[in-house]
Amino acid sequence: MDRYSLITNKNAREIVLLKSYPCKWGRCAFCDYIDDNTSSLEDMLETNREVLKNITGEFGQLEVINSASVFELPDETLEEIKKIVVDKKIHTIYFEAYYNYKDRLDEIRSLFKGIKVVFKCGIETFDDYIRNKILKKGIVFKDALEVAEHFKSICLLVGFEGQTKESIMYDMKMLMRYFERGCINIYINNTTPIKRNEELIKWFKDEYGYLDQYENIEILWNNTDFGVGD
Ligand code: SF4
Numbered sequence: 001m002d003r004y005s006l007i008t009n010k011n012a013r014e015i016v017l018l019k020s021y022p023c024k025w026g027r028c029a030f031c032d033y034i035d036d037n038t039s040s041l042e043d044m045l046e047t048n049r050e051v052l053k054n055i056t057g058e059f060g061q062l063e064v065i066n067s068a069s070v071f072e073l074p075d076e077t078l079e080e081i082k083k084i085v086v087d088k089k090i091h092t093i094y095f096e097a098y099y100n101y102k103d104r105l106d107e108i109r110s111l112f113k114g115i116k117v118v119f120k121c122g123i124e125t126f127d128d129y130i131r132n133k134i135l136k137k138g139i140v141f142k143d144a145l146e147v148a149e150h151f152k153s154i155c156l157l158v159g160f161e162g163q164t165k166e167s168i169m170y171d172m173k174m175l176m177r178y179f180e181r182g183c184i185n186i187y188i189n190n191t192t193p194i195k196r197n198e199e200l201i202k203w204f205k206d207e208y209g210y211l212d213q214y215e216n217i218e219i220l221w222n223n224t225d226f227g228v229g230d
Pocket residue numbers: 023024025026027028031032034067068069098122137
C-alpha cells in the first residue's frame with residue numbers, strides 16, 4: 001500500500017497515510033478502509049516511523065490521514081509528526097477528525113502551537129436521512145452553518161445508490177457558501193453493501209465537473225487520486 005505521496009496540482013502538499021487505533025465510530029456503511037486500523041501499538045509505530053521518514057517539507061504543507069481521526073493516532077506518532085513539522089519548517093498541517101470530536105480540536109491545536117492546523121471532516125452530505133439512515137454516519141447537527149463553526153474543510157461523498165440529485169445540489173451549495181475547502185469523493189464500490197450509481201456520477205460530472213477547476217475544491221474521481229491507499 002502506498003503511504004506517502006505528493007499532491008502537486010493544487011494546494012501543493014505532502015500526504016501520508018498512517019496507521020492508527022480503530023476509528024471510534026467505525027460504523028459508516030460505506031467505509032471499509034478502517035480495515036487498515038490496528039490495535040498493535042508496535043505495528044503502528046513501526047509503520048508510521050517509516051512513512052514519516054519520507055517527509056521533506058518541500059511545500060510547507062503536510063496532510064496526515066489515518067483511516068480514522070487524528071485522535072486515534074498514538075501519542076508517540078503525534079510527537080514524531082510535531083518534531084518533523086518543526087524541523088522541516090512546515091507551516092500548515094491537515095488532519096482528519098470525525099464530527100463528534102468537534103469539541104476536542106483545541107487539544108491538537110495546542111499540541112501544534114504556532115502551526116496552522118486544518119481539520120477535514122467527512123460530512124458526506126447535509127441530507128440528514130441519507131447521512132444517518134443510509135450512510136450511518138452517526139452525525140447530527142442543525143445546519144451547515146453549525147458544521148462550519150467547527151470545520152473549515154469538509155469531505156462530501158457523491159454517487160451512491162439512495163442519493164438524489166436534489167441532495168447533491170444542496171450539498172454543493174452549502175460547500176460553496178460556508179466552507180473554505182472541500183474534498184468531493186466520488187464513490188467507488190468496495191467491500192460494503194453501498195453501491196455506486198453510475199448514472200448519478202455522470203450527471204454530477206456534467207453539472208459540477210467544473211468545480212475541479214476551483215483552487216479550494218478537490219474532486220477525487222478515484223479514491224487513490226491523492227496517491228495513497230490501494
Ligand atoms: S468515521 Fe470515517 S473512518 Fe470511521 S467508520 Fe466513518 S468513514 Fe470510516
